[in-house]
Amino acid sequence: MTIENLKFDKLSPFVQFIRKSTFGSFLLFFSAGLALLLANSPANVHIQWFLNQKIGFTISGFSLEKPLLLWINDGLMSIFFFVVGLELKREILAGELSVPKNVLMPIVGAIGGMLLPALIYIIFNIGGSAEALRGWGIPMATDIAFALGVLYLLGPKVPIQLKVFLTALAIIDDLGAVLIVAIFYTSEISTQNLFIAGLILSFMFLLSKLGVRRVLIFSILGIGGVWLATLLSGVHATIAAVLVAFVIPADRRINKAKYIESINSLTEKFKKAKMSKNDEYLLSSEEENIIGEIKRISKASISPMQRLERSMHGLVAYLVMPIFALANAGVIIDNNWIEMISSPIALGVGVGLVLGKILGIYGLSTLGIKLGWFSMPNGLNNSMLLGISFLAAIGFTMSLFINSLAFSNPMYLEQAKMGVLLASFISGTLGYFILKKSIKSDMNISHDPKM
Numbered sequence: 001m002t003i004e005n006l007k008f009d010k011l012s013p014f015v016q017f018i019r020k021s022t023f024g025s026f027l028l029f030f031s032a033g034l035a036l037l038l039a040n041s042p043a044n045v046h047i048q049w050f051l052n053q054k055i056g057f058t059i060s061g062f063s064l065e066k067p068l069l070l071w072i073n074d075g076l077m078s079i080f081f082f083v084v085g086l087e088l089k090r091e092i093l094a095g096e097l098s099v100p101k102n103v104l105m106p107i108v109g110a111i112g113g114m115l116l117p118a119l120i121y122i123i124f125n126i127g128g129s130a131e132a133l134r135g136w137g138i139p140m141a142t143d144i145a146f147a148l149g150v151l152y153l154l155g156p157k158v159p160i161q162l163k164v165f166l167t168a169l170a171i172i173d174d175l176g177a178v179l180i181v182a183i184f185y186t187s188e189i190s191t192q193n194l195f196i197a198g199l200i201l202s203f204m205f206l207l208s209k210l211g212v213r214r215v216l217i218f219s220i221l222g223i224g225g226v227w228l229a230t231l232l233s234g235v236h237a238t239i240a241a242v243l244v245a246f247v248i249p250a251d252r253r254i255n256k257a258k259y260i261e262s263i264n265s266l267t268e269k270f271k272k273a274k275m276s277k278n279d280e281y282l283l284s285s286e287e288e289n290i291i292g293e294i295k296r297i298s299k300a301s302i303s304p305m306q307r308l309e310r311s312m313h314g315l316v317a318y319l320v321m322p323i324f325a326l327a328n329a330g331v332i333i334d335n336n337w338i339e340m341i342s343s344p345i346a347l348g349v350g351v352g353l354v355l356g357k358i359l360g361i362y363g364l365s366t367l368g369i370k371l372g373w374f375s376m377p378n379g380l381n382n383s384m385l386l387g388i389s390f391l392a393a394i395g396f397t398m399s400l401f402i403n404s405l406a407f408s409n410p411m412y413l414e415q416a417k418m419g420v421l422l423a424s425f426i427s428g429t430l431g432y433f434i435l436k437k438s439i440k441s442d443m444n445i446s447h448d449p450k451m
Contacts, residue, residue, distance in 0.1 A: 029149065031321075031323075031329070034326060036329060036331060036333075036421070039333075040330075050068065051067065053067065053068050055068055055071055064232075072324060072327045074231060074236070075237070078241040080241075080320050080321065081238040082312070083312050084245075086305055088242075089246050089248075104373065105165075105377065106169045108364050108365060108374075109389075110172035112361055113140075113173065113360035116352075118140050118352070120355060120356045121356075122348075124351065125348050128345075131408070131409055132412060135349065135412065137180045138395070138420065142392045143396040143424070146394040146397075146428065148166065151163055151166065151391065158439060161379035161380055169388070177398050177402070182239045189233055190232060191233075192233075194234075196229040200226050212249070215304050218248060222240075222241075245305075249305060250305040250306075253300040255301075259297060263297070266290055270291075273290060324397065329396075331418050337418075341418055345415040345419065346415045349415075349416050350423040353423035353424070354390075354423050354426060354427050357427070358386070358389050360389075365385060365389075383434065390430045391427065394427055395424055396424050403416045
């Protein structure tokens with residue numbers, strides 16, 4: 001095994017997540033561009049009609065109906081938040097977030113990158129309406145898929161530490177966004193439904209502790225119980241998805257030593273097993289039983305949390321996020337687009353994302369280094385940290401999601417979308433060129449024969 005492979009293994013499963021996110025980010029780019037194109041075409045009327053069609057069900061007098069757009073934002077995005085919850089739990093238990101020295105700098109950067117954008121937004125909208133002020137949470141978010149997609153454009157020479165820092169930053173940012181949605185962007189709360197959701201969640205936790213590992217049981221209780229009750233309670237249903245993720249069992253029935261012992265034993269049995277008469281095509285019943293046992297212990301050696309996280313990444317990256325982008329990223333650009341861009345909401349979101357993230361992440365991180373709170377991660381320098389701060393200003397998915405919760409006024413929605421898209425484009429472009437230059441300079445220094 002090479003040194004590079006050893007380094008790669010040490011960073012897993014972070015690196016595995018990064019690798020899975022790159023193609024999905026390109027699909028997200030395409031979906032956002034298509035949404036913008038369709039919003040400014042004659043097809044927009046039909047698209048809006050389709051998104052506002054009510055879909056639901058009625059069972060024994062109980063009825064639940066919502067427009068398709070709300071099912072996308074409350075339902076499909078719950079899948080996204082469920083995977084975010086699984087990632088957070090994994091990283092807290094055994095990943096980058098489990099080591100204090102690895103997480104202090106991203107925590108400080110993420111907190112600064114959330115508070116300063118919100119403050120800048122409030123400054124721009126302090127004299128506006130109460131509804132306009134509700135948009136303070138929009139510029140606080142970082143879109144990890146888009147940010148990693150920009151890093152991917154820089155090619156294989158990007159230091160893996162750069163990707164790890166950005167991912168840690170974005171995960172902490174996601175946790176902050178989840179808390180913001182839970183606390184500040186909920187409607188009137190039904191304590192009865194919330195109590196039911198808490199009761200079912202507690203039961204799921206008990207099942208996990210009792211050793212139940214059937215994903216189907218947790219799925220039925222999570223979706224039909226916790227998620228539905230939370231939806232009816234008034235608390236945003238995506239929060240239920242994160243809570244359900246945290247009660248999914250993370251331990252495995254068979255540890256590594258027991259697995260190796262069992263596999264070796266079964267391999268020997270398979271070698272000695274009686275073969276079928278036509279060995280080229282068929283297995284004997286004894287051989288089939290042994291292979292079935294290998295499958296069983298292999299499944300038991302992986303925790304339900306890891307199995308779910310791995311299997312659901314594709315669903316989120318290739319279906320959930322592109323559909324969300326198609327439904328939410330369309331901005332109608334007409335003759336008053338300059339007025340839209342210069343509105344307090346658009347400026348608050350745009351300036352909040354770009355300037356707020358730079359001051360918050362880069363400013364507080366460099367301050368923390370100077371004060372001795374932590375040191376610069378190996379392989380990073382100030383220029384790279386500045387580039388990462390720009391990439392963190394790509395708010396897209398989460399910013400648009402919070403936008404859909406913050407405003408009911410269509411004009412505010414469009415202005416905020418304009419601010420998100422423009423800021424994401426500017427910060428992504430600047431971040432790309434800053435990182436490209438800093439990586440090239442770093443490579444020239446490392447290859448300088450005088451060094």
